[in-house]
Amino acid sequence: MAHPELNWLPEAKDRGRQLRAARQLPAAEAWSGLVAIARTRLDFLATEQLDRALSDICAGPDKPDVPHSRLALLSASTEKHLIPGLRVAALRRGIRLHVYSPKFGQYRQELLDKHSGLYAFRPDTVLFAFDWRHLIGSEPTDDGAVAGAIEQMRGFWRIAREQFAAHVIQQTVLNTATPLMGQNEHRLANSPFALVATLNARLRQAADAAGTDLLALDDFAAFDGVSSWHDSRLWHHAKQEITPLAAPVWGDLAARLIAARMGRSAKCIVLDLDNTLWGGVVGDDGVDGIVLGQGNARGEAFTEFQSWLRALSRRGIILAVCSKNDEANALAPFERHPEMVLKRSDIACFLANWDDKPANIRRVAGALNIGMDSLVFVDDNPFERNLVRRELADVAVPEMPDDPSLYVSCIARAGYFEALRLTEDDLRRSAQYQANIERLALQESATDLEGFLSSLDMQLIWSTFDELNRVRLVQLINKTNQFNLTTRRYTDEQVRSLIGNPDVLTLHCRLHDRFGDNGIVGVVIAKPAGNNDEWIIDTWLMSCRVLGRRVEQAMFNLLVELAREKGARTLIGEYRPSARNAMVKDHYAKLGFTPRPGDRWTLSLCEFDSPDVPMITRRFDRDQPGSS
Amino acid sequence: MTNQEVLDRLTPIFREVFDDDSLVIGNGTTAADVEGWDSFNHISLIIAIESRLNVRFQVAEIEDLRNVGELARLIANKLG
Numbered sequence: 001m002a003h004p005e006l007n008w009l010p011e012a013k014d015r016g017r018q019l020r021a022a023r024q025l026p027a028a029e030a031w032s033g034l035v036a037i038a039r040t041r042l043d044f045l046a047t048e049q050l051d052r053a054l055s056d057i058c059a060g061p062d063k064p065d066v067p068h069s070r071l072a073l074l075s076a077s078t079e080k081h082l083i084p085g086l087r088v089a090a091l092r093r094g095i096r097l098h099v100y101s102p103k104f105g106q107y108r109q110e111l112l113d114k115h116s117g118l119y120a121f122r123p124d125t126v127l128f129a130f131d132w133r134h135l136i137g138s139e140p141t142d143d144g145a146v147a148g149a150i151e152q153m154r155g156f157w158r159i160a161r162e163q164f165a166a167h168v169i170q171q172t173v174l175n176t177a178t179p180l181m182g183q184n185e186h187r188l189a190n191s192p193f194a195l196v197a198t199l200n201a202r203l204r205q206a207a208d209a210a211g212t213d214l215l216a217l218d219d220f221a222a223f224d225g226v227s228s229w230h231d232s233r234l235w236h237h238a239k240q241e242i243t244p245l246a247a248p249v250w251g252d253l254a255a256r257l258i259a260a261r262m263g264r265s266a267k268c269i270v271l272d273l274d275n276t277l278w279g280g281v282v283g284d285d286g287v288d289g290i291v292l293g294q295g296n297a298r299g300e301a302f303t304e305f306q307s308w309l310r311a312l313s314r315r316g317i318i319l320a321v322c323s324k325n326d327e328a329n330a331l332a333p334f335e336r337h338p339e340m341v342l343k344r345s346d347i348a349c350f351l352a353n354w355d356d357k358p359a360n361i362r363r364v365a366g367a368l369n370i371g372m373d374s375l376v377f378v379d380d381n382p383f384e385r386n387l388v389r390r391e392l393a394d395v396a397v398p399e400m401p402d403d404p405s406l407y408v409s410c411i412a413r414a415g416y417f418e419a420l421r422l423t424e425d426d427l428r429r430s431a432q433y434q435a436n437i438e439r440l441a442l443q444e445s446a447t448d449l450e451g452f453l454s455s456l457d458m459q460l461i462w463s464t465f466d467e468l469n470r471v472r473l474v475q476l477i478n479k480t481n482q483f484n485l486t487t488r489r490y491t492d493e494q495v496r497s498l499i500g501n502p503d504v505l506t507l508h509c510r511l512h513d514r515f516g517d518n519g520i521v522g523v524v525i526a527k528p529a530g531n532n533d534e535w536i537i538d539t540w541l542m543s544c545r546v547l548g549r550r551v552e553q554a555m556f557n558l559l560v561e562l563a564r565e566k567g568a569r570t571l572i573g574e575y576r577p578s579a580r581n582a583m584v585k586d587h588y589a590k591l592g593f594t595p596r597p598g599d600r601w602t603l604s605l606c607e608f609d610s611p612d613v614p615m616i617t618r619r620f621d622r623d624q625p626g627s628s
Numbered sequence: 629m630t631n632q633e634v635l636d637r638l639t640p641i642f643r644e645v646f647d648d649d650s651l652v653i654g655n656g657t658t659a660a661d662v663e664g665w666d667s668f669n670h671i672s673l674i675i676a677i678e679s680r681l682n683v684r685f686q687v688a689e690i691e692d693l694r695n696v697g698e699l700a701r702l703i704a705n706k707l708g
Binding site: 003 | 644645647667668671672675676679685686687690691
């Protein structure tokens with residue numbers, strides 16, 4: 001049976017030489033070299049080999065300065081062979097993952113014993129991965145076994161959250177049981193096969209209620225076949241539930257969830273046109289000559305690809321176009337071809353010219369104000385793909401199959417857009433970015449900046465932290481990397497505890513303008529700093545898409561007002577440098593703070609006069625239109 | 629396929645699994661002779677041989693191998 005592979009990644013060229021070269025370099029460059037290898041199609045042996053090189057490099061005296069994460073893998077079967085795949089999949093995303101797993105059969109004791117290795121490890125993510133026998137017993141009598149398993153898992157999730165404040169992931173159960181009746185198996189009350197299906201359905205409900213994320217192994221087994229993930233010989237021989245052959249893909253599924261929690265899922269898909277969105281070359285074949293739509297199998301495959309892209313954009317993924325074409329030719333199918341599913345208005349940024357693709361992709365990132373690592377570039381042409389991989393290492397470039405009927409499954413399988421939950425802002429995002437581009441166009445035509453800003457009719461609508469926006473606030477706090485002064489992360493529980501808390505000052509702001517609602521664009525948490533009249537700005541982050549509009553000044557004016565109401569006489573600002581927040585290192589200097597030792601800044605509120613800002617500031621009012 | 633041909637095809641697989649580019653194997657080589665050939669890497673070895681040489685071992689065959697010579701004989705029989 002074919003096993004799952006990293007088939008969206010390109011084949012490695014001369015991996016052995018690259019590995020040897022990386023081992024000779026200083027840690028930071030060695031790390032980049034290993035990341036590049038991790039972004040190629042590795043099988044389980046190559047994954048183990050890369051993992052050994054990774055351990056050696058990270059054991060050296062100078063450590064690469066990269067984000068870390070600590071995962072505890074709790075399982076009742078053998079999982080040692082899966083751990084290299086986890087670490088390498090995190091490496092693929094630029095994350096150094098530390099993994100802890102208790103000795104075989106010990107996970108329960110370790111969860112319950114505060115002196116265990118698990119507690120000493122202090123995981124930030126706990127992944128529960130169990131086989132069905134462990135959860136419902138090998139001879140269940142009825143669905144009481146399922147209820148018992150769910151109850152037990154809920155208890156484990158609670159411990160993981162309360163003791164470690166961890167991100168909890170539950171793997172759904174691989175159904176390796178065999179039907180005893182046949183196709184109407186569900187009529188047999190004690191059938192393990194039927195009960196595993198019930199267990200997976202109830203795990204989903206329970207996980208949603210508890211805020212636990214799922215690693216949906218059952219879904220992937222449904223695509224690939226259980227026997228491509230599970231080898232019964234290895235279960236009998238070594239209690240391996242998942243075959244080592246599947247370890248690289250399994251690790252990738254887990255790492256996607258960790259990366260999504262860190263805000264590292266892709267946000268935008270940049271599309272080529274000819275032979276990517278339709279068959280043929282529009283500049284040569286004309287609008288009537290391209291292959292698209294009903295009556296032709298290849299044409300229908302392109303239509304289906306477009307429909308999937310449109311559905312992605314409806315749930316918040318931004319679409320952009322980057323095509324070597326005359327603009328008029330490139331636009332013609334969008335304007336005139338009756339079978340085009342995607343419309344010009346679905347594309348937030350449309351670049352058709354003869355410049356090289358890396359240059360155009362940089363423009364896309366600039367126009368949308370997002371990082372290169374938020375982009376996925378889709379092109380049927382291997383030359384363009386390799387050029388982009390070489391020039392822009394952080395852009396994800398799936399190795400596209402030749403057959404357009406496989407485009408959707410190839411990109412979907414890569415999991416670039418893994419999302420843990422959706423907010424109203426996600427669903428509105430494409431329109432927001434579209435409006436952003438229009439704003440940019442207006443900016444180019446406006447002669448002075450102040451005139452441009454006041455022509456936007458901006459309104460800053462603020463509130464303290466509230467239940468209504470809690471999910472979005474947690475998301476912003478945990479994924480904002482660039483405009484983030486301290487990069488302090490807060491769990492859902494911690495944010496919940498701030499709501500309505502009179503001892504802290506919380507603030508979030510939404511920005512409206514004549515082009516629409518930008519969603520929540522700024523978050524502040526301030527706390528008393530020991531001394532009663534000094535308050536420290538613990539967290540200040542903003543969405544980069546509203547930069548250059550004086551929103552930070554307007555937010556600060558508001559913060560000063562609220563801090564004065566709390567009795568503050570001095571504000572302390574803090575800048576904690578990270579790999580990604582250099583853009584805000586002068587933030588407090590620009591606001592008029594005085595530098596103090598240790599990346600701290602102070603401002604005396606008696607001497608502060610709020611500068612004018614080009615927007616109205618008002619408190620959120622549920623009954624007023626445009627406030628939701 | 630001759631015994632030597634099988635050994636020639638096994639050598640690069642052994643080298644990859646045990647991460648040793650200079651590893652030399654013969655019919656008399658046992659797990660004790662190869663650094664890292666424990667029960668864990670034994671599975672990696674078997675699975676790697678299966679996928680590289682397109683053969684399949686039965687559950688008993690995974691456990692019963694005593695040395696490389698036996699492994700090579702088994703593979704030669706399967707490949708015909």
